[in-house]
Amino acid sequence: MKLLKLVPDNTNIKFLRWRGPFYVISLLLMAASLGLVFTKGLNLGVDFIGGQMIRVTFTQSAEAPVAPLRSEIEALGYGEPIIQRYGKPNEISIRMKLPEGADHDSGLSDKMARTITADIKAKHADARVDGVDSVSGKVSGELWHSAVLSLGLAALAVAAYIWLRFEWQFGVGALFSLVHDVTLTLGMFAVTQIEFDLTIVAALLTLIGYSLNDTIVVYDRIRENLKKYRKMPMPELLDLSVNETLHRTLATSLSMLITLTALLLLGPGVIFGFTAAITLGIFVGTYSSIYMAAPILIWLKVTSKSFVPTESALDKQERLAREGA
Amino acid sequence: MLEFSRLKVIWLWVITLVAAAAAIPSITATMGVALPAGIYAPKVNLGLDLAGGSHILLEADPSQVRQQRIEGMDESVRNKLKQANPDIRISDISNRDGALTFLVEDPSKVDAVREAILPLTNGAGLTGARDWTINVIDGNRFMLTPTQEGIDLAVAQAMETAVEVVRKRIDALGTREPTIIRSGPNRIVVQVPGLQDPQALKNLLGQTAKLEFKLVDTTALQSDIQRGVAPPGSEIVPYAPGKDGGPVGSIAVKRLGGIRGDQLTNAQVTNNQQTNEPQVAITFNTEGGARFAKLTTQNVNKPFAIILDGKVLSAPNINEPILGGSAVISGNFTTQAASNLAISLRSGALPVDLKVVEERTVGPDLGADSIRKGMIAMAVGTLALVAFILAVYGRFGMYACIALVFNVLMILGIMALIGTTLTLPGIAGFVLTIGAAVDANVLINERIREERHRGRRVFQAVEMGYKEASRAIFDANITNVIAAVSMAAFGTGPVRGFAIVLLIGIATSVFTAVTMTRMWVAQWLRKARPTEIAL
Numbered sequence: 018m019k020l021l022k023l024v025p026d027n028t029n030i031k032f033l034r035w036r037g038p039f040y041v042i043s044l045l046l047m048a049a050s051l052g053l054v055f056t057k058g059l060n061l062g063v064d065f066i067g068g069q070m071i072r073v074t075f076t077q078s079a080e081a082p083v084a085p086l087r088s089e090i091e092a093l094g095y096g097e098p099i100i101q102r103y104g105k106p107n108e109i110s111i112r113m114k115l116p117e118g119a120d121h122d123s124g125l126s127d128k129m130a131r132t133i134t135a136d137i138k139a140k141h142a143d144a145r146v147d148g149v150d151s152v153s154g155k156v157s158g159e160l161w162h163s164a165v166l167s168l169g170l171a172a173l174a175v176a177a178y179i180w181l182r183f184e185w186q187f188g189v190g191a192l193f194s195l196v197h198d199v200t201l202t203l204g205m206f207a208v209t210q211i212e213f214d215l216t217i218v219a220a221l222l223t224l225i226g227y228s229l230n231d232t233i234v235v236y237d238r239i240r241e242n243l244k245k246y247r248k249m250p251m252p253e254l255l256d257l258s259v260n261e262t263l264h265r266t267l268a269t270s271l272s273m274l275i276t277l278t279a280l281l282l283l284g285p286g287v288i289f290g291f292t293a294a295i296t297l298g299i300f301v302g303t304y305s306s307i308y309m310a311a312p313i314l315i316w317l318k319v320t321s322k323s324f325v326p327t328e329s330a331l332d333k334q335e336r337l338a339r340e341g342a
Numbered sequence: 343m344l345e346f347s348r349l350k351v352i353w354l355w356v357i358t359l360v361a362a363a364a365a366i367p368s369i370t371a372t373m374g375v376a377l378p379a380g381i382y383a384p385k386v387n388l389g390l391d392l393a394g395g396s397h398i399l400l401e402a403d404p405s406q407v408r409q410q411r412i413e414g415m416d417e418s419v420r421n422k423l424k425q426a427n428p429d430i431r432i433s434d435i436s437n438r439d440g441a442l443t444f445l446v447e448d449p450s451k452v453d454a455v456r457e458a459i460l461p462l463t464n465g466a467g468l469t470g471a472r473d474w475t476i477n478v479i480d481g482n483r484f485m486l487t488p489t490q491e492g493i494d495l496a497v498a499q500a501m502e503t504a505v506e507v508v509r510k511r512i513d514a515l516g517t518r519e520p521t522i523i524r525s526g527p528n529r530i531v532v533q534v535p536g537l538q539d540p541q542a543l544k545n546l547l548g549q550t551a552k553l554e555f556k557l558v559d560t561t562a563l564q565s566d567i568q569r570g571v572a573p574p575g576s577e578i579v580p581y582a583p584g585k586d587g588g589p590v591g592s593i594a595v596k597r598l599g600g601i602r603g604d605q606l607t608n609a610q611v612t613n614n615q616q617t618n619e620p621q622v623a624i625t626f627n628t629e630g631g632a633r634f635a636k637l638t639t640q641n642v643n644k645p646f647a648i649i650l651d652g653k654v655l656s657a658p659n660i661n662e663p664i665l666g667g668s669a670v671i672s673g674n675f676t677t678q679a680a681s682n683l684a685i686s687l688r689s690g691a692l693p694v695d696l697k698v699v700e701e702r703t704v705g706p707d708l709g710a711d712s713i714r715k716g717m718i719a720m721a722v723g724t725l726a727l728v729a730f731i732l733a734v735y736g737r738f739g740m741y742a743c744i745a746l747v748f749n750v751l752m753i754l755g756i757m758a759l760i761g762t763t764l765t766l767p768g769i770a771g772f773v774l775t776i777g778a779a780v781d782a783n784v785l786i787n788e789r790i791r792e793e794r795h796r797g798r799r800v801f802q803a804v805e806m807g808y809k810e811a812s813r814a815i816f817d818a819n820i821t822n823v824i825a826a827v828s829m830a831a832f833g834t835g836p837v838r839g840f841a842i843v844l845l846i847g848i849a850t851s852v853f854t855a856v857t858m859t860r861m862w863v864a865q866w867l868r869k870a871r872p873t874e875i876a877l
Contacts, residue, residue, distance in 0.1 A: 020876055021733040026795070072708065121697075124548075127541060147708035153699040156399065167832035174828065175821040182817055216767050219829055219837040223774065223844070226825030230781060230818040237814040265788040268734060269781045272727055276777035279723030280770060285712035287391075288770050295774065 023267045032259050033252045036312035043309060047197060050204025057207050060101075062214035063112060063150055065164070067157035069126055070150045071111045071133060072103075072287075077143035080106040086137070093136060095129050101212060104286015108147075110212065115151065126151045164218040171225050172196070179233070186317035187236050191229060194309040198228045198301045205297055211290040220294035227273070227295070228302025231266050232310040238262050239314065247321040255311045270303040344805055344864040354861060358748055358854070364755030372713065384758040388535075389765035391836050392713055394706035395535040400547060402504065402528045402694040407497050410694075411488050412437045415474070418462050419444070419486075426458055434483075442486040449482040459486075497528055500693040505530055508696075510689035511546050530696065540703060542678075550651045550695050551686035553603030553671075555637060558645040558657050562594035582653035582673065589674075593657060595647045601637050603648075605630025609687035611680045614672060620680035621672040624687060631667030639663040648673065650683070709766075716769035723773055724750075731780055735787050736876045741862045742783035745854040749779050752850040753843065762846075765839030775847030781818070782855035785811040791877040800875050801867060808860050815856065819848050 063070045075081045083100050090098045099112040119126040130149045137144045172195050180188025238258040277296045367383035416437045423430045434445040446455050463474035473492030477485040512520045521533040559576040572578045572594050580592040608625040638660050647657040655673030731739040790807030829841035
């Protein structure tokens with residue numbers, strides 16, 4: 018049986034020739050993402066800004082009647098609802114601010130939830146209430162705080178680990194490509210306005226772990242080649258390393274994307290945003306391991322002197338055999 | 343690297359098969375197949391977001407505990423100084439503004455006072471830290487401030503009691519398998535699977551159930567009460583809102599001379615034989631009964647107020663001394679309210695008020711829907727992945743795919759064995775792990791292919807492949823572990839469930855994708871002795 022080859026043998030694409038333009042594009046994308054996050058903002062869910070969220074599925078309808086719902090709920094006098102589809106078109110979440118004084122008397126927010134769900138059920142026979150979340154301002158503030166903290170600490174921890182295992186330049190490179198991946202993913206959330214909740218933070222943390230996988234494989238190969246080809250100029254050596262690992266990078270990323278696509282298209286709607294974040298992150302992570310993590314080593318002046326040469330037992334055996342011959 | 347002793351092979355298979363077999367009960371459960379009774383069948387618990395149910399986060403206010411301590415100290419100091427011989431007179435007593443202050447009328451007795459109250463301020467903790475600091479201002483004004491250590495300890499004790507009380511109350515509701523755990527210094531998480539309407543539960547938990555009997559101050563003028571002015575030594579207490587037609591407004595009760603209703607052995611809902619209204623019959627323990635007898639004997643023909651959580655339930659007349667150690671509380675109750683009160687009184691008063699700060703309820707349909715969709719996505723994703731891996735890596739891909747199947751079973755089995763909970767993001771964690779698990783095999787196979795290109799012989803190339811790839815596999819998995827651990831530390835419920843699946847998946851995938859495939863490949867190489875491999 019003939020096996021499928023994702024890239025031909027001895028591929029030698031000059032990736033690094035384009036490192037300048039790609040860096041400029043990436044930096045611009047990062048700036049744009051940050052700009053969007055600060056101007057347009059993330060669509061923060063009740064987990065992070067407090068309030069009440071009611072999830073409703075309209076089991077017999079192809080699409081949820083968003084516009085009528087909006088006016089019906091507004092007529093109840095609790096203020097303006099944020100109604101948003103998630104997953105399938107007939108699945109929606111309704112978000113409301115908690116009523117005045119609910120911080121002291123949780124009965125008030127209960128009453129609001131009851132009034133709204135009863136109203137929806139009365140007017141839409143096929144409405145199925147799938148859940149009600151009420152989060153007070155105090156708790157949501159803490160959740161936001163710990164989310165930001167855990168993202169920052171996780172990124173620093175993995176970068177520190179890379180530094181420990183490689184050299185400081187590699188740690189900086191890993192950290193930079195992490196920041197790049199997370200920033201672009203945040204940018205996607207600002208553009209699409211998909212609800213940003215606790216599970217999205219979990220997705221970003223996952224990303225911090227997984228998007229580094231490619232980077233590590235490339236770095237591992239760069240280190241190996243630095244010891245092996247001590248006279249090769251850096252850009253050439255990086256190109257060689259990226260090309261040598263290219264088939265593996267593609268195979269791994271495709272494996273992840275195959276399963277994630279299945280989850281995105283067929284999986285539960287409630288975690289659509291979560292899956293979307295990881296999928297995009299894997300995609301961006303593959304790119305950044307080639308174009309962000311590797312070239313930065315040139316600018317940080319990594320040379321073969323950064324590593325002490327070592328020779329594996331097998332290599333030595335072969336060399337001796339060659340010399341003997 | 344490719345040497346496997348017979349013993350090692352047996353061990354690896356035992357581990358794999360035991361862990362994989364532990365997944366069987368969970369799988370048969372979702373398929374609706376009943377296993378024979380009596381065999382050990384651990385199952386993966388489903389989180390609230392999959393099984394449906396209610397999650398409630400309750401919070402106590404530490405400043406309330408502080409105020410309680412100051413008021414308690416107020417009472418202790420008064421009693422102590424009253425017992426002193428000759429008695430020491432103090433005045434201008436205030437327990438507001440976070441401290442207890444009072445004036446010793448005879449400045450020469452300041453030292454005597456200090457000596458008398460010193461034992462009251464010793465810490466109960468093991469650290470020897472003082473629970474209170476004593477300051478004397480202007481020569482004869484005492485100021486007692488509770489220390490932070492003392493308050494922290496008191497909060498911790500109060501929360502411990504509160505968890506017990508909450509547990510008793512939820513058990514009384516008859517709900518199944520609630521989870522009740524402390525969270526942080528002053529919070530309690532309550533999770534009740536299957537509970538769709540948490541209202542009844544919240545009513546029950548919102549009731550502190552501090553019961554007091556106080557004498558009504560009959561001298562107070564109605565006009566003063568309406569203005570909120572109480573006669574000296576008395577306080578104004580409002581009536582509890584009951585059913586329609588009950589008494590409204592407030593009454594004045596005497597601050598001192600009442601008793602607390604915390605020494606009960608039982609509380610039951612009964613019906614008043616004349617009015618047929620629900621009421622709560624309480625039974626005191628011996629000490630409480632004696633106190634109640636004393637109160638009612640000394641105050642025959644006077645009204646006394648039954649006060650629950652600072653609200654008057656009723657203020658009946660004491661017609662005769664009540665000596666039997668039991669009493670009836672009527673209070674214009676609905677049946678539900680009477681039943682809640684009985685449960686609350688039986689379970690004891692909460693030492694602090696608990697407030698709901700977060701509440702999540704999930705309907706049962708969404709969870710079932712999510713499990714079904716998650717399984718479909720997993721099946722389709724796995725099949726597509728298997729096809730891809732077989733196409734790219736042939737025989738070596740086949741080993742990777744077999745490892746993948748064992749990997750999924752082992753994750754499920756280990757989750758069942760250690761009793762973790764599968765949540766909705768956890769399902770995504772499964773799918774993600776499947777995609778990521780083959781990464782190790784990809785790395786190994788690529789390396790073998792490379793070594794072959796360099797001209798190494800098959801056996802050596804395979805050996806080098808496993809050896810050289812393991813470094814990158816190790817590093818990549820460590821970063822995943824770091825991410826998953828920070829997620830477990832940060833996350834609550836569903837997110838933590840996801841992190842746990844990732845962590846277990848990382849461990850099992852290294853085991854199946856590296857160790858097990860190496861064993862299979864080694865066995866094949868030994869048997870077939872190929873001189874060429876397709877990669």
